Amino acid sequence: MDDLITREYRSVSGIAGPLLFVERLKQASLGERVEIMAPNGEARRGQVIELSEQHAVIQVLEETTGLGVTGTRVRLTESAATMDLSPDLLGRRFSGVAVPLDGLPPIIPDVRMDIIGQPMNPVSRDKPSHFIQTGISTIDALNTLVRGQKLPIFSGAGLPAKEVAAQIVRQAKVREGDSPPSSRGLSPSHGPFTIVFAAMGITFREASFFLSEFDRGGVMEHAVLFLNLADDPTIERLLTPRYALTAAEYLAFTLGRQVLVILTDMAAYCEALRQIATAREEIPGRRGYPGYMYSDLASIYERAGRIKGRAGSITQLPIVTMPDDDMTHPIPDLTGYITEGQIVLSRELHRKGIFPPIDVLPCLSRLMNLGIGPGKTREDHRSVADQLYAFYAHGRDIRRLAAIVGEDGLSEADRLFLKFSQDFEQDFVNQGSQNREMEETLDLGWKFLGYQPKERLTRVKPELIEKYYGQDVKREPLNGKPD
Numbered sequence: 001m002d003d004l005i006t007r008e009y010r011s012v013s014g015i016a017g018p019l020l021f022v023e024r025l026k027q028a029s030l031g032e033r034v035e036i037m038a039p040n041g042e043a044r045r046g047q048v049i050e051l052s053e054q055h056a057v058i059q060v061l062e063e064t065t066g067l068g069v070t071g072t073r074v075r076l077t078e079s080a081a082t083m084d085l086s087p088d089l090l091g092r093r094f095s096g097v098a099v100p101l102d103g104l105p106p107i108i109p110d111v112r113m114d115i116i117g118q119p120m121n122p123v124s125r126d127k128p129s130h131f132i133q134t135g136i137s138t139i140d141a142l143n144t145l146v147r148g149q150k151l152p153i154f155s156g157a158g159l160p161a162k163e164v165a166a167q168i169v170r171q172a173k174v175r176e177g178d179s180p181p182s183s184r185g186l187s188p189s190h191g192p193f194t195i196v197f198a199a200m201g202i203t204f205r206e207a208s209f210f211l212s213e214f215d216r217g218g219v220m221e222h223a224v225l226f227l228n229l230a231d232d233p234t235i236e237r238l239l240t241p242r243y244a245l246t247a248a249e250y251l252a253f254t255l256g257r258q259v260l261v262i263l264t265d266m267a268a269y270c271e272a273l274r275q276i277a278t279a280r281e282e283i284p285g286r287r288g289y290p291g292y293m294y295s296d297l298a299s300i301y302e303r304a305g306r307i308k309g310r311a312g313s314i315t316q317l318p319i320v321t322m323p324d325d326d327m328t329h330p331i332p333d334l335t336g337y338i339t340e341g342q343i344v345l346s347r348e349l350h351r352k353g354i355f356p357p358i359d360v361l362p363c364l365s366r367l368m369n370l371g372i373g374p375g376k377t378r379e380d381h382r383s384v385a386d387q388l389y390a391f392y393a394h395g396r397d398i399r400r401l402a403a404i405v406g407e408d409g410l411s412e413a414d415r416l417f418l419k420f421s422q423d424f425e426q427d428f429v430n431q432g433s434q435n436r437e438m439e440e441t442l443d444l445g446w447k448f449l450g451y452q453p454k455e456r457l458t459r460v461k462p463e464l465i466e467k468y469y470g471q472d473v474k475r476e477p478l479n480g481k482p483d
Contacts, residue, residue, distance in 0.1 A: 007076045012069050017279040018060045018235040020046065020067070022074055025056035031080050031116065034058055039071030045097075046074070047081055050280070057280060059235055061097060080116070083243055084109035085250040089224045093211075096200070096228030096240035115242045117249060117303055126306040131371040132315065135171035135435035136164075137428055138358040139365075141445055142385050143343060146371035147174060147258060148306040150316040150339045152266070154332050156325040159345045162206060164356045165262050165319055169195055170217035171435045174258055193260040193315075194251050195223035198244035200237040201230050201268030224251075237272035245303045245314070252312030259312065261304070264319035266297075270331045286330045294334045301338045327362075341365040354430040361393060377438055380468055383460040384445040388424070390459060391452065395421025420451045 007027070014021040020036065028034075030051050036044045036058070044067075050057035058074065060067070083098055084107045093102040100106055128148035134140055145151055155161035172193050195214070199207060207227050214220045224247050228240045241263050252259045263269075270289060277290035285291035304316040318339070322332045325347060336342055346359035372381040395417040402410055402418060410418065428444055436444075446468045449457060457465055 007078075009074045010072070012067075012072045012074065013055075014069065015064060015067055016281075017275065018064055018233065019276070019279050020058040020060060020064075020072070020074070022056045022058060023054060025051070025074070025076075028056055028076055029078075029080075033077045033079055033081050035075040035077060036060060036067065037073040037075060038066045039068055040066060042066065059238075059276070061233070061235060061239065063233055080114050081239075082112040083115050083246045084112055085247065085254075086110040087255060089247055089251070090194070091221050091223065093225045093227065094243070096198075096226055096232060096236035096243070098226070098243045101227065111250070111254070113246050113250060115239065115246045116299075117242070117246060119302070120305055120307065124308050126308045127370065128306060128313075128367050129370045129376075130174060130313075131376045131438075133171075133173055133175055133438055134168050135437075136167065136356060136358070137431055137436050137441040137444065138356065138360050138363070139168075139343065140436070140438055141381070141441045142360045142389060143341065143363045143365040144368040144371050144377075144381075145172075145315070145365065146367040147315055148304060148313045149341075149365070149367050150301050150304040150318070151341050151343060151365060152316075152318040152320050152332075152335050152339050153343045153345065154327065155319060155321050155345045156347055157321060159347060159350055159357065160355065161319050161321070161345060162209060162264065164343075164345070164358075165264065165317060166210065166213040166217070167356065167433060168317065169193075169197070169214065169219055169223075169260070169262065172260055175438075193222075194257040195219055196226075196244050196248040196251070196259055196261045197223060198226045198228075198241050198261070198263050200228045200240050200263070200265060201234075201272070202227070202264065203230050234272045234275055237269050238276065241269065241300050245300065248314050249303065252314045253307055253310050254312075256311040259314050261314060261316045262319070263300070263316065265321050266318045266335065267321040267323070267331050270297075289330050293330065294337070297334055298338050301335070340367050349425065349429065352425070354425055355432055356429075358429060360389065360429070361396065378442055380446075380460070380464045381438075381442060383464055384442055384449065386459040387449055387457055388428075388445055391417065391420055391448070392424050395424070416451060420448060423451075424448055 009022060009025055011023040012020055013023050028048050028051060030048055032048045034046045034048060036046045045061040046058045048056055049059045086107055086109055088107055095101055128146040130147040132145040132147050134145055139145055153161055153164060207229060214223055226240050226244045228236045248259045248261050251257045273293060273296060274289050282290055304314045306313040320332050320335050323329050341364040344359050344362045346357045349357035349359060398414045398417045399421055428448060450470055454465055454469060
């Protein structure tokens with residue numbers, strides 16, 4: 001009885017949104033799970049998120065309706081938030097706090113893991129160096145994704161970020177020969193990815209879209225879904241990516257799978273973080289977001305990677321909706337500091353009906369050089385990427401010039417670059433739902449390099465020009481005249 005008394009408290013002093021303020025919460029630990037007993041006897045889950053000698057702040061993980069200052073009891077459990085894990089996760093659908101939504105029973109655990117995760121020892125981290133083929137030319141050729149990388153998709157309101165993510169989910173694979181054999185025979189190290197999908201604050205319609213896309217692509221049997229809908233408690237959005245990444249760590253580092261984690265939308269996550277910080281009456285940082293948002297986002301993004309001696313990997317593709325298409329907004333700005341590049345969707349390309357509307361100029365993959373070249377992709381990959389980027393950037397400059405002086409005021413060479421930029425967008429970027437192999441993508445790149453005379457290919461080695469230039473490429477005449 002004495003033990004029960006020391007672990008149960010009736011000293012709730014205030015409620016603000018999803019937060020309970022409790023006085024003299026002795027013997028509690030930061031991050032400890034608690035049971036919150038409402039006056040009507042209903043039990044709810046919570047977690048200690050702030051602790052001092054006099055006060056504690058408890059984050060209620062469910063609705064706070066019915067809770068009051070009087071009659072509410074807080075019971076300590078002496079355990080941290082954990083997740084039940086087993087291979088039966090695959091093919092399952094859960095809420096944002098890992099409650100089954102598919103009508104099937106809860107997971108019978110082989111192991112329980114703390115949802116906060118364990119930081120990877122930098123010494124044990126393995127360098128990402130294996131190419132991931134997404135089937136999207138603008139990513140594979142110009143902003144190559146590497147296994148173990150975190151590469152966000154920067155989008156804007158109304159842009160088809162979810163369609164791009166769904167296409168990557170359907171098509172992404174590690175090609176045989178591009179990665180070492182798996183250890184302990186747990187799973188193949190090539191072929192389709194295991195997908196962990198975490199949705200935060202999405203509508204029911206968006207959730208239905210992803211479910212139908214997963215079924216259509218035949219990936220549901222090797223996917224795990226965590227869905228926090230717009231009408232679910234806001235506080236769940238802070239836990240959804242942590243539950244999802246705990247599942248990913250188990251699948252990758254215990255079962256040896258190649259795991260692709262899709263997090264959408266990190267803007268909804270950061271808005272929830274701002275709401276909780278406001279309820280705690282914290283001093284706001286940039287645009288009202290908490291000053292610790294950088295370290296909070298890092299605790300999510302840095303759970304991607306590879307570990308030496310283990311076959312599995314975690315690759316992250318967070319989706320970030322930029323308010324007002326502003327890349328300097330705190331959410332994309334801080335995300336860009338932590339992650340290893342970005343894929344940027346263009347509203348201008350979207351208006352032209354181009355899909356996927358990926359603007360290659362502001363895009364970047366900082367780990368691209370580790371995943372391309374002989375033995376991983378073709379030996380001409382780096383040269384083709386550099387030369388296409390240079391030609392397209394120059395063509396975009398010429399397009400702006402043509403808007404001022406008119407196309408008739410351009411030189412013959414400038415009109416050639418203008419045509420290159422237009423055709424590049426229509427044929428290379430605009431591939432629709434087509435799944436292109438890397439060889440097909442690079443051959444298409446050489447077709448566009450063939451628009452220019454050999455002497456203009458200043459970023460390509462002569463031996464590569466001799467090997468690939470002009471093969472099965474017919475340069476189209478400009479204005480009805482041969483080039």
